[in-house]
Amino acid sequence: MKVFLCGGGAGEQTVEANKRLNEVIDHTKPCLYIPLAMETEMYDSCYEWITGELAKVQIPYIEMIRSGAELAKKNFSDYSVVFIGGGNTYKLLKELKESGAFVKLRTYLEQGGVAFGGSAGAIIFGEDLEACNLDDPNEVGLTDTAGMDVLQGVSLLCHFTSREKEEDERSKEYLLEISEHRCVLALPEEVTLFVNDGAVEVIGERPYYSFEDGRMYRHNGLNTIIFDFDYTLGDTTNGIVLSAQYALAQMGEEERTYEEIKKTIGLSLSETYKALTGNMEEARADRFFDLFKEKADEVMVDSATLYPGVKELLVNLRAQGYRIGIVTTKFAYRVRNIMKKFDAEDLLDVIIGVGDVTKVKPDPEGLLLAVKQLGVKIEEVLYVGDSYVDAEAAEAAGMKFAGVLTGTTTREEFLKYPCACVEDTVTTLFERLFGEK
Numbered sequence: 001m002k003v004f005l006c007g008g009g010a011g012e013q014t015v016e017a018n019k020r021l022n023e024v025i026d027h028t029k030p031c032l033y034i035p036l037a038m039e040t041e042m043y044d045s046c047y048e049w050i051t052g053e054l055a056k057v058q059i060p061y062i063e064m065i066r067s068g069a070e071l072a073k074k075n076f077s078d079y080s081v082v083f084i085g086g087g088n089t090y091k092l093l094k095e096l097k098e099s100g101a102f103v104k105l106r107t108y109l110e111q112g113g114v115a116f117g118g119s120a121g122a123i124i125f126g127e128d129l130e131a132c133n134l135d136d137p138n139e140v141g142l143t144d145t146a147g148m149d150v151l152q153g154v155s156l157l158c159h160f161t162s163r164e165k166e167e168d169e170r171s172k173e174y175l176l177e178i179s180e181h182r183c184v185l186a187l188p189e190e191v192t193l194f195v196n197d198g199a200v201e202v203i204g205e206r207p208y209y210s211f212e213d214g215r216m217y218r219h220n221g222l223n224t225i226i227f228d229f230d231y232t233l234g235d236t237t238n239g240i241v242l243s244a245q246y247a248l249a250q251m252g253e254e255e256r257t258y259e260e261i262k263k264t265i266g267l268s269l270s271e272t273y274k275a276l277t278g279n280m281e282e283a284r285a286d287r288f289f290d291l292f293k294e295k296a297d298e299v300m301v302d303s304a305t306l307y308p309g310v311k312e313l314l315v316n317l318r319a320q321g322y323r324i325g326i327v328t329t330k331f332a333y334r335v336r337n338i339m340k341k342f343d344a345e346d347l348l349d350v351i352i353g354v355g356d357v358t359k360v361k362p363d364p365e366g367l368l369l370a371v372k373q374l375g376v377k378i379e380e381v382l383y384v385g386d387s388y389v390d391a392e393a394a395e396a397a398g399m400k401f402a403g404v405l406t407g408t409t410t411r412e413e414f415l416k417y418p419c420a421c422v423e424d425t426v427t428t429l430f431e432r433l434f435g436e437k
Contacts, residue, residue, distance in 0.1 A: 007187030008119035017192035029080035037087025068099030076108035086119025126156035160186035179211035228385035231407035239300035247291035364397035391417035
């Protein structure tokens, strides 16, 4: 049995889930698409949607049925995957049960078949539809609301933490109430659970939630967040430009503009010198390093700022039990003094800077050192940065990565690398990635 239970997302939200689907299906067979949760007049637009949604899944074509009776006549083993879309969960389950397709689908899965359910299409694979009572009206009068129960005693709700805060709060209160007698998993749109012959694989980085015995539990597999500093948590552009201009002047190099120097932020000082001058001599780069540091010790901390909401974000992450670190091309003592300036030094568990490593980013040495000092596992860590250099370092370390657009790297450039997601700022990143509102 291979069943994908998608929290209701589409497009960028389901890229990784669709990749995983592509890995387990028979590419010689078509997909059978079931839009029965939607109203009949919407089926044509549903077909257009599924064609785009599965564009990168290697299947010869997609076949769509238009009724439960038509579905019941199908031989499911003729298809690589049965894809069940969203809409009204009660309408969907009623058509499946009354047509006999529900039993046929269960048999197909027990014999090793593959199914992908999104939103309502996922909820029917839970123990019961009770968890979606606030989301879906039971206008079809369905009385047998028992689902496929592929998670053995667990019901499902989709779109959780992907909606308006007030709607999520109502759902939370309701799920806490029914959890006294029923276990529920509540999935955001970006998360898909892959039930693979009894094992459950979580696809997606946002947290999902379980409700049991009147309590809510958060799950996301991460316990540590490591940040880059410049253009991720804060801005030291003015101090960097002043220090670079000072060093260049002392060395008799051609003056460089604010914007020219700004574009080098994130590189090592050696690479910055080479980029600004075109001179590859290591001795000259070393001299630039020393002069830059001399000036930076005077101006960097005073000119530094944190982005709006950053300190509050760190406080929130700390309160939730996350370990927090910084890996930067700055000196660790300088970042520590900047964070101290904003009364945020105590929110950090580790700072790894240029003086702590022999190789700077994109080499993964700094990230691996942070992981070692924190005593955590690579797979438990998310690295957040503003530059393709950060993305390369995370990839080299085998670490999850998320990008922010407050630096000079574009969304398109980030998407060349494995990214959990890319957002405008570090605060909006965590609103999306961790569901913090």
